[in-house]
Amino acid sequence: MKDSFKDLTYQELVEKREELRKKYLDLRVNKVIGHMENRLEIRTVRRRLASLNGIIHEYALGIRKES
Incomplete structure (x- = not known):
């Protein structure tokens, strides 16, 4: 479960978030369908x-900066 999200850039993080959101939605739909x-x-x-x-969110607050 430990993925190295800390090594990714901000843009890569946003892309990964969209990918995970789609996967989560698909999983929820499959759960309802029963597959x-x-x-x-x-x-x-x-x-x-x-x-x-x-x-x-840390990037938005300024806690974490892009290098």
């Missing part, structure tokens, strides 16, 4: 998305 193989994947993607949002 889920791994139900824990929803939790994992949601947590990775939250971590990514935290890092992006």
Whole structure:
């Protein structure tokens, strides 16, 4: 679960967030339909998305700067 989001640039982080949002939506739809193989994947993607949002928010607050 530990991904190195800290090594990515701001633009890469935003792109990764959009990718994870789409994946999370697909997982939620598949859960409703009943075609889920791994139900824990929803939790994992949601947590990775939250971590990514935290890092992006640090850029917005000025805590983290682009190098």
